[in-house]
Amino acid sequence: MPQERTYRILIRPTGTELHAPAGTALRDLLFEQGVEFPCGGQGRCRGCRVRVEEGTAPVNDAQRERLTEEELKNGWRLACQCSLVDDLVVELRQWDAAILADESPFAFEPRPGLGVAVDVGTTTLVAQLLDLATGRVMAVRTALNAQARHGADVMSRVEYACSEGKLLALTQLIRSQVAALIDQLLFSSKAKGDEIRDVALVGNTVMHHLFCGLDVEPLSHYPFEPRDAGLQKFSAIDLGWNLSPRATIRFLPCLGGFVGSDVLAGVLATRLSESEELGALVDLGTNGEIVVGNSARLLCASTAAGPAFEGARISMGMRAATGAISQVTIENQRLACHVLGNTAPQGLCGSGLVDAVAAGLDLEVIETSGRFADARKEWPLAPPVFLTQGDIRELQLAKGALAAGFRILLARLGASLDDVKKLYLAGAFGNYISRSSAQRIGLIALPIDQVSPAGNTALLGAKLALFPPAGEDGSYARLRQKIEHVPLNADPQFQEMYVEGLAFPQHAHVPI
Numbered sequence: 001m002p003q004e005r006t007y008r009i010l011i012r013p014t015g016t017e018l019h020a021p022a023g024t025a026l027r028d029l030l031f032e033q034g035v036e037f038p039c040g041g042q043g044r045c046r047g048c049r050v051r052v053e054e055g056t057a058p059v060n061d062a063q064r065e066r067l068t069e070e071e072l073k074n075g076w077r078l079a080c081q082c083s084l085v086d087d088l089v090v091e092l093r094q095w096d097a098a099i100l101a102d103e104s105p106f107a108f109e110p111r112p113g114l115g116v117a118v119d120v121g122t123t124t125l126v127a128q129l130l131d132l133a134t135g136r137v138m139a140v141r142t143a144l145n146a147q148a149r150h151g152a153d154v155m156s157r158v159e160y161a162c163s164e165g166k167l168l169a170l171t172q173l174i175r176s177q178v179a180a181l182i183d184q185l186l187f188s189s190k191a192k193g194d195e196i197r198d199v200a201l202v203g204n205t206v207m208h209h210l211f212c213g214l215d216v217e218p219l220s221h222y223p224f225e226p227r228d229a230g231l232q233k234f235s236a237i238d239l240g241w242n243l244s245p246r247a248t249i250r251f252l253p254c255l256g257g258f259v260g261s262d263v264l265a266g267v268l269a270t271r272l273s274e275s276e277e278l279g280a281l282v283d284l285g286t287n288g289e290i291v292v293g294n295s296a297r298l299l300c301a302s303t304a305a306g307p308a309f310e311g312a313r314i315s316m317g318m319r320a321a322t323g324a325i326s327q328v329t330i331e332n333q334r335l336a337c338h339v340l341g342n343t344a345p346q347g348l349c350g351s352g353l354v355d356a357v358a359a360g361l362d363l364e365v366i367e368t369s370g371r372f373a374d375a376r377k378e379w380p381l382a383p384p385v386f387l388t389q390g391d392i393r394e395l396q397l398a399k400g401a402l403a404a405g406f407r408i409l410l411a412r413l414g415a416s417l418d419d420v421k422k423l424y425l426a427g428a429f430g431n432y433i434s435r436s437s438a439q440r441i442g443l444i445a446l447p448i449d450q451v452s453p454a455g456n457t458a459l460l461g462a463k464l465a466l467f468p469p470a471g472e473d474g475s476y477a478r479l480r481q482k483i484e485h486v487p488l489n490a491d492p493q494f495q496e497m498y499v500e501g502l503a504f505p506q507h508a509h510v511p512i
Contacts, residue, residue: 007087011092022085023085030092031148043080055088056086057077104455106460116198122148122204122206124145125143127141128459139189146173162217170210171210171213175241196244198248198466202260224258235247250465263283264461265462268464284426301405301488304397308394309398315390323340323343325345330362354438360387402443417445
């Protein structure tokens with residue numbers, strides 16, 4: 001029987017060398033090397049572009065549709081559409097974005113044993129091992145969510161999971177990956193698995209369902225309401241984890257629709273529910289969640305805002321990593337771009353997108369309508385990276401949805417922007433965005449001194465959940481009763497407010 005042919009793949013700039021049998025999907029090899037697949041490998045976007053420097057990677061119809069003749073000639077390919085037919089030398093973007101791992105101090109009631117807090121993000125996972133007696137963080141581990149090869153955003157993930165047999169595959173994938181992170185935490189801290197008493201996991205509604213093995217079909221269509229968003233408890237035996245059978249493993253409950261337990265954790269972390277003053281929490285991840293209220297009442301909602309802020313659906317968009325333009329400023333009426341990793345620019349991340357549009361407004365290259373002032377189709381930022389008319393439109397759609405959601409929640413509370421005393425920006429994007437640029441484009445409509453980057457509130461909230469208040473079973477029933485979920489798509493005012501929120505402010509620092 002003839003031996004199967006094996007090919008060599010050399011990856012630049014890392015110098016990584018891989019070997020795989022003929023016919024192996026390039027997607028399966030390159031995901032572990034940092035290549036993302038925003039559309040789940042369907043060939044519907046350009047997010048997994050790589051450049052083949054040596055060797056042959058055949059071109060199919062999907063690539064001809066998404067890549068220009070010049071790009072194809074220069075070796076650019078969609079990794080999701082290629083399989084091995086030759087030895088290859090491939091150039092790719094090397095992701096090394098910092099993941100917020102939270103080191104915030106917090107009050108707690110000591111208890112024996114160890115605990116693990118896990119933020120199950122759509123893009124990234126963060127896990128911390130804690131000494132429950134001292135509250136000390138003993139170890140931290142992070143990883144790209146392995147499910148991302150099946151879609152970068154939650155709806156792509158839902159679409160994949162609704163295919164026959166795919167839900168179980170995604171569930172097993174994320175459970176085994178979290179188990180591996182816990183094993184790494186134990187190894188680095190020299191602790192033992194039987195010392196872990198409690199594991200608290202948080203994530204958006206889709207991640208909650210995929211980890212817990214719950215049907216995501218209701219999330220695929222209107223009214224986008226899950227059938228079971230409550231607290232889910234497991235034993236180590238249930239999950240096949242190498243922990244003590246006495247360990248309690250909890251995935252905290254969601255709040256409704258696409259507002260997950262990561263937002264519940266954010267409310268815990270910011271203590272919004274304990275404040276007499278009106279405050280707000282905005283989490284701009286792969287989705288956009290908003291919470292507004294105080295100790296008397298809290299309202300929450302989700303908007304389709306996150307993808308643009310994370311670089312998705314942007315022509316040269318990428319996550320905040322090496323090669324990404326993360327900051328754009330104006331110096332002597334010219335653009336100055338900061339590139340992460342002090343290397344050649346390769347794309348534009350969310351914070352850079354907001355800065356670029358703010359600069360374009362100040363330079364009058366971009367009109368308040370969002371159109372280029374001179375009818376051009378694109379605007380060079382730092383060669384070869386440019387901003388397109390479509391990119392600006394994506395940002396308008398995202399910030400318009402967020403502005404509309406915010407206004408609707410305030411209206412239901414009988415309040416206005418003037419009544420909001422504190423706005424917490426959660427997540428990596430909220431931590432790195434320029435507040436002045438966000439204000440310039442109308443994303444933030446509050447004085448800058450009232451806006452506070454809050455870091456990874458999901459992880460901090462998960463840690464707090466390891467020390468539940470007396471009489472609390474981990475379901476946070478009392479808190480959930482205080483938080484009302486508002487489905488924005490059912491609000492008759494949403495469309496009108498959404499359209500009103502699309503335009504950019506006329507001048508700098510004018511609230512929407």
